[in-house]
Amino acid sequence: MSSTLERHAVAVGDLLVGDGPAVMIGSRVSLRAHGGRADAYEVLRDRVTLAEPHSAADLPAIAELADAVVVGASWTRDIPLVRAAAGLGLPVVVERRPSAPVEEWLGLADYCASEGDGRVILCEGARRHSPTGRPGQAVGRWPDLGLMRAARMISGRPVLADVSGDLGLSAAAVAAGADGLIIDSAGPESAADPLAALRVAEEAVTVVGALLRPEAPATVPECRAAIDRVDAALATLLEQRAALAGIVQRIKPVGGFAGRDMARERALVARMALRAPSLGQARLAPIMNAVIEAGLHLAEERAAP
Incomplete structure (x- = not known):
């Protein structure tokens, strides 16, 4: 061996x-x-x-x-x-x-x-x-x-x-x-649908690869390509998060901005900072606030008659 x-x-x-x-x-x-x-x-x-x-x-x-x-x-x-x-x-x-x-x-x-x-x-x-x-x-x-x-x-x-x-x-x-x-x-x-099946493989290489494979690009084009893969994974996760947040809004007794749980959001940011220590809570907090607000606005738009 x-x-x-x-x-x-x-x-x-x-x-x-x-x-x-x-x-x-x-x-x-x-x-x-x-x-x-x-x-x-x-x-x-x-x-x-x-x-x-x-x-x-x-x-x-x-x-x-x-x-x-x-x-x-x-x-x-x-x-x-x-x-x-x-x-x-x-x-x-x-x-x-x-x-x-x-x-x-x-x-x-x-x-x-x-x-x-x-x-x-x-x-x-x-x-x-x-x-x-x-x-x-x-x-x-x-x-x-x-x-x-x-x-x-x-x-x-x-x-x-x-x-x-x-x-x-x-x-x-x-x-x-x-x-x-x-x-x-x-x-x-x-x-x-062979083309749809092929897109499954392409998404796996792009999204799963960006999440799990370490990269050390050596040139500007390589760096940009790696960033594009991470951004594709990020967009996929944000879309999934928005969908889940919409379900929560429909289930909660008080939805929308009035139903925000700020203590839970602070705990969320603290947990995320453990995975992203270089960003830390101070930088992650406004990012997550923007993500949460975008999801709430989307949920309100979809609930509007």
Whole structure:
């Protein structure tokens, strides 16, 4: 098992996986889906983010047209192919074999790192393909988010969660520590509204990521992008708070401004100051007063005939 505790980040094309914001990867191609009967150059054509070979014959095309090579969950024990894929000079995405323990998964990642240039990313919740290569034979499995989180903490390597089978898991995956989400480029097959389902993943990366992922931007554009993510999370929370405050106003015997509980508001600010000590109560008090008043005005407007 890897004992590397230093946090790693791996560049995959224009994406940096493992440092800063969570990322979304929507370009993943598996040549195994074609059962070895398709020309790799023809299948890949334009540059893709992740590519999984069917055999060593596919590796030259992947080296030329992909940003990273995938060691697929269904063939992690094909050591000659694993060795050849790891030696391409590309970042290597190592999927966990179904039912494989974390020790086996991280051991394979270490092997790929030693056979390549060290740029290795873990992936949980992959899709597998039947050897027939017939369309519709892709089989997904639910990601084990607890195991994924443990692997990330033990190894220090970045980790991706493949949530193509259920984008509803996106928020949970980011909260569990996923550095990125893999979204099938064809879209979630079972979703009634694929675009709406995709927005669920985008919101998870933006909002949940802003709340839970530490960032250390180094440039002004990076700082502004990080602030934009925090502002998106803040706006989402403010909207939710306003909705809850409206419910309270309908339930309270005395609502509106007349029903304000100033002692409760002071206690609220004091609790918030524990989470935001650099702002402190003096700075938080006017902010929360403005938030509370905005919610009360909104509740009055909605109650007006």
